[in-house]
Amino acid sequence: MESYKSFIGGKWVGTEATTHNVNPSDTKDLLGLAAQSGIEHVNQAVAAAREAFPAWSTSPIQLRSRILDVTGNEILARRDELGRLLASEEGKTLREATGEVIRAGEIFKFMAGEALRIPGEVLDSTRPGMTVEITREAVGVIGMITPWNFPIAIPAWKTAPALAFGNCVVIKPAELVPASAQVLADILHRAGLPDGVFNLVLGKGSVVGQALIEHPGIDAISFTGSQGVGENIAQIAASRMIRCQLEMGGKNPLVVMDDADIDIAVECALDGSFFATGQRCTASSRLIVQSGIHDQFVERLVSRMKAINVGHALDPQTHIGPVVDLRQLESNFSHVHSARAEGAELIYGGERLDLATPGFYMSPALLIATHNDMKINQDEVFGPVASVIPAADFDEALAIANNTRFGLSSGIVTRSLKHAAAFKRHSQAGMVMVNAPTAGVDPHVPFGGRKASSFGPREQGRYAIEFYTSVKTSYIQP
Numbered sequence: 001m002e003s004y005k006s007f008i009g010g011k012w013v014g015t016e017a018t019t020h021n022v023n024p025s026d027t028k029d030l031l032g033l034a035a036q037s038g039i040e041h042v043n044q045a046v047a048a049a050r051e052a053f054p055a056w057s058t059s060p061i062q063l064r065s066r067i068l069d070v071t072g073n074e075i076l077a078r079r080d081e082l083g084r085l086l087a088s089e090e091g092k093t094l095r096e097a098t099g100e101v102i103r104a105g106e107i108f109k110f111m112a113g114e115a116l117r118i119p120g121e122v123l124d125s126t127r128p129g130m131t132v133e134i135t136r137e138a139v140g141v142i143g144m145i146t147p148w149n150f151p152i153a154i155p156a157w158k159t160a161p162a163l164a165f166g167n168c169v170v171i172k173p174a175e176l177v178p179a180s181a182q183v184l185a186d187i188l189h190r191a192g193l194p195d196g197v198f199n200l201v202l203g204k205g206s207v208v209g210q211a212l213i214e215h216p217g218i219d220a221i222s223f224t225g226s227q228g229v230g231e232n233i234a235q236i237a238a239s240r241m242i243r244c245q246l247e248m249g250g251k252n253p254l255v256v257m258d259d260a261d262i263d264i265a266v267e268c269a270l271d272g273s274f275f276a277t278g279q280r281c282t283a284s285s286r287l288i289v290q291s292g293i294h295d296q297f298v299e300r301l302v303s304r305m306k307a308i309n310v311g312h313a314l315d316p317q318t319h320i321g322p323v324v325d326l327r328q329l330e331s332n333f334s335h336v337h338s339a340r341a342e343g344a345e346l347i348y349g350g351e352r353l354d355l356a357t358p359g360f361y362m363s364p365a366l367l368i369a370t371h372n373d374m375k376i377n378q379d380e381v382f383g384p385v386a387s388v389i390p391a392a393d394f395d396e397a398l399a400i401a402n403n404t405r406f407g408l409s410s411g412i413v414t415r416s417l418k419h420a421a422a423f424k425r426h427s428q429a430g431m432v433m434v435n436a437p438t439a440g441v442d443p444h445v446p447f448g449g450r451k452a453s454s455f456g457p458r459e460q461g462r463y464a465i466e467f468y469t470s471v472k473t474s475y476i477q478p
């Protein structure tokens, strides 16, 4: 039986109290026991990070780059083993989990390059003989709180740029996925990261997470998760005048125009709405379909859904794994139930499945005859549930797409360059896809949204530098 520990100041730290890490594909399969750290461990982790910061923030960029590169190489070399681990604790399929591990490895390798390319500027001053230098410095100790749906990629895309630019880290991963977090701590440690630079504290969000965001030794907070927790973090960060970066939910629209290639439209909807069990903040939960193609699209999508295998995450025949836990499963059913009560028609799926192993299985659900004001089309579900909203023309489809408090990703399937260009320009989302699913993004470009989906500077790619560095302007008179 595995036991997962916190990692503080270069040492593994266990606790008497533990939580069970259960495989959502088979609840009889107990993967391990995870430490339940408390406030004391948060205090120790922040103290270790503060102590490590002066040396790490001024360390040679080649050293930082090398450690990130070695970390990325090991993650990539162990993709199959780590993919199995991730699929076992989170429930996404082996293919999806291995893809996520590769993404994490590539992020470390990308940031190994960025560590060597920290930009600056030298300008003439308005005062004769004087120059002005604009440089970037590490922010300090970054508190990170990460969700369960991308157990290694999200910690990677926060940690890699933080370390590249000389910051220290205290991370609290979601309680449901301690194994992937522990693997990351172990790889970074063995890659040569000095003690205290990266600290992992396992435990409850309401205890460890709350203590971390309130800790006076934290200089910035990067969070991915629900809107409620994000709003709490924003208030605390504002009261302490520290920066925060919040990635929260989505209610992402996929617009299907009459002139769409129907095969592309159906595959985009299938992938965006249901793969990864719909547990992506970029999932297409609103399918906005023009009237001329509506019936054909629904018929083709349902027929594709019928061919989908829901099953054990490690079974190579599985297309969609289980929901992550019972709470999320019940929440998904309650969304479907309330949509039907509001008048939506459940045309396919939405049922609990009893399979060979006891897991949190549900068939992907498609609701039709919905309108955008329904709760199902305003609240994030975070499961394999999508609804179809009919639209008369492009203008109506665009208006519906933008009529949401969220603004993470959006998509359009069309053969019309005019509609694609207009959608790209007027969609109120941080990421826009043309003839591609709303979910599934590249590791080297900015990630983030608008409105209630995101707050603060973008994550990932070269843009990550904005959050993880502080700009200094120096006036130099020789």
Ligand SMILES: NC(=O)C1=CN([C@@H]2O[C@H](COP(=O)(O)OP(=O)(O)OC[C@H]3O[C@@H](n4cnc5c(N)ncnc54)[C@H](OP(=O)(O)O)[C@@H]3O)[C@@H](O)[C@H]2O)C=CC1
Pocket (backbone or CB within 6 Å): 145, 146, 147, 148, 149, 172, 173, 174, 175, 176, 203, 204, 205, 206, 208, 209, 210, 213, 224, 225, 226, 227, 229, 230, 232, 247, 248, 249, 250, 280, 281, 328, 380, 381, 382
């Ligand atoms: N944008 C995204 O990618 C995600 C969106 N969500 C949305 O959130 C819903 C609920 O999922 P859930 O996992 O509960 O999301 P949460 O926002 O509760 O969890 C995200 C992270 O925040 C931590 N956390 C929880 N409470 C606090 C707190 N008071 N202070 C600090 N940290 C805290 C969690 O810890 P712990 O694990 O211990 O609870 C976890 O590490 C989903 O159904 C979905 O709609 C969820 C995950 C990712």
Ligand SMILES: O=C(O)CCC(=O)C(=O)O
Pocket (backbone or CB within 6 Å): 149, 150, 224, 279, 280, 281, 282, 438, 439, 440, 441
């Ligand atoms: O769609 C993706 O590739 C990323 C999704 C994501 O980051 C999330 O769900 O939190």
